[in-house]
Amino acid sequence: MTSIGTGYDLSASTYSPDGRIFQVEYASKAVENSGTAIGLKVKDGIVLAVEKIIHSKLLVPEANRRIQTIDRHIGLASSGLLADGRQIANRARSEAVSYKESWHEQITLKALADRVGMFAQAYTLYSSVRPFGCSTIIGGVDKSGPALYVVEPSGVAYGHFGAAIGKGRQLAKTELEKLKLAELSAREAVLEAARIIYLVHDDAKEKDFELEVSWVCDETNGMHVPVPKDLLEEASRKAKESLENFD
Amino acid sequence: MDHFPTNWGRPRNELYDQYNTFPLHHRPANAQNAFADGVQRTQQPIVTGTSVLAIQYQDGIMMAADNLASYGSLARFKDIQRLQPVGTRTIVGASGDMSDFQYIQHILDELTTEEFTYGDGHDLGPAEVHEYLARVMYARRSKINPLWNALLVGGVENGKPFLAYVDLLGTTYSARSLATGYGAHIAIPLLRTAVDNASQLLTEEEARTLLTDCMRVLFYRDARSLDKYQIATVTSAGVSVSDQLKLDTKWDFAEGIRGYGSQTQ
Amino acid sequence: MPDGSYAHPQQRQFNPYTENGGTILAIAGADFTVIAGDTRQSEGYSIQTRYAPKVFRLTDRAVLAVNGFAADGNMFVKTVKQRLEWYRHAHAKDMPLRAIARLIQTMLYARRFFPYYVYNILGGIEEDGSGAVYSFDPVGSYEREACRAAGAAQSLVQPFLDNQIYFRNQTPAPGTSHPTHLPLPDVLAIVIDSFTSATERHIEVGDGLEMYVVLAKGRSTQELASIRGAQELTPKEGGDRIFVIRRELKKD
Numbered sequence: 001m002t003s004i005g006t007g008y009d010l011s012a013s014t015y016s017p018d019g020r021i022f023q024v025e026y027a028s029k030a031v032e033n034s035g036t037a038i039g040l041k042v043k044d045g046i047v048l049a050v051e052k053i054i055h056s057k058l059l060v061p062e063a064n065r066r067i068q069t070i071d072r073h074i075g076l077a078s079s080g081l082l083a084d085g086r087q088i089a090n091r092a093r094s095e096a097v098s099y100k101e102s103w104h105e106q107i108t109l110k111a112l113a114d115r116v117g118m119f120a121q122a123y124t125l126y127s128s129v130r131p132f133g134c135s136t137i138i139g140g141v142d143k144s145g146p147a148l149y150v151v152e153p154s155g156v157a158y159g160h161f162g163a164a165i166g167k168g169r170q171l172a173k174t175e176l177e178k179l180k181l182a183e184l185s186a187r188e189a190v191l192e193a194a195r196i197i198y199l200v201h202d203d204a205k206e207k208d209f210e211l212e213v214s215w216v217c218d219e220t221n222g223m224h225v226p227v228p229k230d231l232l233e234e235a236s237r238k239a240k241e242s243l244e245n246f247d
Numbered sequence: 248m249d250h251f252p253t254n255w256g257r258p259r260n261e262l263y264d265q266y267n268t269f270p271l272h273h274r275p276a277n278a279q280n281a282f283a284d285g286v287q288r289t290q291q292p293i294v295t296g297t298s299v300l301a302i303q304y305q306d307g308i309m310m311a312a313d314n315l316a317s318y319g320s321l322a323r324f325k326d327i328q329r330l331q332p333v334g335t336r337t338i339v340g341a342s343g344d345m346s347d348f349q350y351i352q353h354i355l356d357e358l359t360t361e362e363f364t365y366g367d368g369h370d371l372g373p374a375e376v377h378e379y380l381a382r383v384m385y386a387r388r389s390k391i392n393p394l395w396n397a398l399l400v401g402g403v404e405n406g407k408p409f410l411a412y413v414d415l416l417g418t419t420y421s422a423r424s425l426a427t428g429y430g431a432h433i434a435i436p437l438l439r440t441a442v443d444n445a446s447q448l449l450t451e452e453e454a455r456t457l458l459t460d461c462m463r464v465l466f467y468r469d470a471r472s473l474d475k476y477q478i479a480t481v482t483s484a485g486v487s488v489s490d491q492l493k494l495d496t497k498w499d500f501a502e503g504i505r506g507y508g509s510q511t512q
Numbered sequence: 513m514p515d516g517s518y519a520h521p522q523q524r525q526f527n528p529y530t531e532n533g534g535t536i537l538a539i540a541g542a543d544f545t546v547i548a549g550d551t552r553q554s555e556g557y558s559i560q561t562r563y564a565p566k567v568f569r570l571t572d573r574a575v576l577a578v579n580g581f582a583a584d585g586n587m588f589v590k591t592v593k594q595r596l597e598w599y600r601h602a603h604a605k606d607m608p609l610r611a612i613a614r615l616i617q618t619m620l621y622a623r624r625f626f627p628y629y630v631y632n633i634l635g636g637i638e639e640d641g642s643g644a645v646y647s648f649d650p651v652g653s654y655e656r657e658a659c660r661a662a663g664a665a666q667s668l669v670q671p672f673l674d675n676q677i678y679f680r681n682q683t684p685a686p687g688t689s690h691p692t693h694l695p696l697p698d699v700l701a702i703v704i705d706s707f708t709s710a711t712e713r714h715i716e717v718g719d720g721l722e723m724y725v726v727l728a729k730g731r732s733t734q735e736l737a738s739i740r741g742a743q744e745l746t747p748k749e750g751g752d753r754i755f756v757i758r759r760e761l762k763k764d
Contacts, residue, residue: 068364385583386527416528421564
């Protein structure tokens with residue numbers, strides 16, 4: 001890496017001569033090495049799915065969740081350092097609460113992504129802090145319908161139709177592009193999301209993984225909840241089947 | 248961002264910055280509230296709701312309140328809901344100051360939302376909501392800044408009915424039939440006769456008839472009441488609040504009354 | 513004024529207190545203590561509920577009765593229980609009765625200028641195995657006594673106890689003397705009579721009666737066997753034991 005040894009990568013408050021902030025780029029590396037997370041914005045809602053790598057067989061199943069709830073109608077999937085993802089989620093929760101205190105109305109996804117982006121960006125300005133080593137997909141349904149945003153360590157927050165972060169993002173994005181997202185129902189999207197996670201998971205290199213899927217849609221009454229057990233099992237089963245057919 | 252560790256608050260022991268090398272006068276003073284001397288506290292209710300009634304019956308809890316919010320003796324708002332579902336198995340009914348009740352609705356929503364975001368499968372039942380409200384009401388009265396309400400909290404937890412009261416003083420109690428305001432004087436005798444003294448629990452229909460009768464008596468006698476009201480139930484199936492109901496009332500007896508007011512013949 | 517206005521500016525202030533009626537009492541025996549209270553909670557002429565306990569078990573040998581402003585009472589009991597739990601965590605044993613008494617005095621006096629409007633009576637067994645009653649005023653003054661009544665019907669019950677427990681205005685038969693401690697059945701009878709009488713004459717007393725009996729370690733439970741519905745609250749034998757006895761009182 002060109003940055004190493006130059007001295008320009010020691011602090012987030014220093015630019016390199018060509019205008020880059022290496023600490024932010026290193027933070028992105030933390031995301032690139034982490035399990036994949038994807039988000040789908042579909043006809044009647046959003047679906048979040050995560051490939052949670054199981055580092056040890058001693059871990060309790062379903063512990064260390066990487067999908068968190070921000071408000072009744074908003075979910076957040078993170079990729080990268082899990083603890084940083086929790087910090088972001090906590091901030092997002094306070095933003096949602098403070099918005100509601102001010103306006104007596106649930107926060108919109110756009111406003112939330114903006115605020116979380118500003119929060120992440122503040123950690124790219126000072127030598128005393130390090131940027132967040134995680135990207136987050138924020139998804140939900142607000143008064144103007146389903147919405148999906150990605151907030152990166154640099155603080156940028158872009159809206160997406162489909163989003164993928166983490167190790168398998170390239171392949172996942174290709175798969176997402178093939179889907180007619182605007183015509184899918186959330187229930188169908190759960191199956192697709194599971195299929196993509198199973199597809200991008202590298203059996204040869206990676207350890208076991210746990211599939212985490214959550215959704216916000218008409219079926220959930222606009223609430224962000226994990227998909228029901230039977231649907232998750234069905235999605236996993238079908239995902240595995242499609243992989244076998246694929247091989 | 249504040250980059251000066253000494254401003255973050257001090258650790259418990261003196262090991263950190265043991266000799267106070269960081270100049271004391273650089274530490275920011277606690278912010279002063281410019282309005283601290285002139286804060287107004289609730290000294291009396293302004294826009295008020297009247298009685299709330301609630302009873303235990305066969306399937307759980309039934310609660311009733313009318314749709315009026317009065318401004319003194321003026322019937323100011325006639326479309327106000329005073330029964331608020333909280334979570335999946337709790338109902339809160341409010342009498343007293345309606346702006347304080349709106350504040351209570353707000354903090355309850357914040358509380359249940361926070362509980363929901365934990366995503367640990369736990370949520371708040373009626374006993375927890377009542378305990379929380381009792382703490383809030385008592386804390387506020389202890390600051391001599393009360394939330395001017397009398398609240399009833401009803402619900403079903405593990406098949407067991409729960410019904411309790413809490414008011415602006417933080418006073419709490421529980422019984423099979425409860426009422427606030429005028430209801431405590433006018434409806435309670437009727438409710439206790441029908442509920443507490445009965446050998447078995449009321450059916451849903453009997454409970455509904457009883458509460459409707461009590462709402463009617465209250466409407467006849469309480470000048471701050473309305474004939475538009477709602478009834479809520481909490482059963483093991485969940486909470487439901489009825490549409491607005493209208494009381495059947497009869498006033499024709501007044502035709503025959505003579506001898507007071509302007510009508511002397 | 514005739515027009516309905518006021519001659520002087522009126523000042524209204526929120527009153528953070530109320531009275532919730534009821535009566536409590538406790539009597540210490542040689543190796544037992546009885547702590548009792550009625551279960552009615554009222555405000556003015558309204559009965560709020562017919563069952564709101566005023567007597568609370570704190571440890572295996574301490575029972576606290578609280579009377580006055582119910583909200584303060586409940587909060588006070590809650591904080592005392594919390595302090596006792598902290599003590600248990602720190603010292604791996606229950607706080608002794610006299611220490612609880614001093615703790616209560618400290619907690620009450622800490623609120624000297626915004627008092628808990630409650631009268632407390634603490635009863636139980638001391639470390640030497642003797643029955644003890646401590647009574648408090650709302651700001652923490654306290655003393656150990658053989659018996660005490662407090663609350664709405666204090667003025668009815670206390671003179672009766674003075675006569676029956678302390679034998680005031682009673683002259684012993686020639687050549688005999690008054691006993692220093694009464695046996696448990698006599699004490700229970702006096703407690704029940706106190707409450708039935710108070711119920712007759714005081715509108716704020718009635719509905720139900722809860723009597724807690726604390727027995728010193730190793731003491732026979734023989735006398736309780738004949739008492740209807742005595743229910744043990746302590747799980748283990750071989751220590752001090754607590755029983756509760758419930759009775760109906762008139763509800764009018």
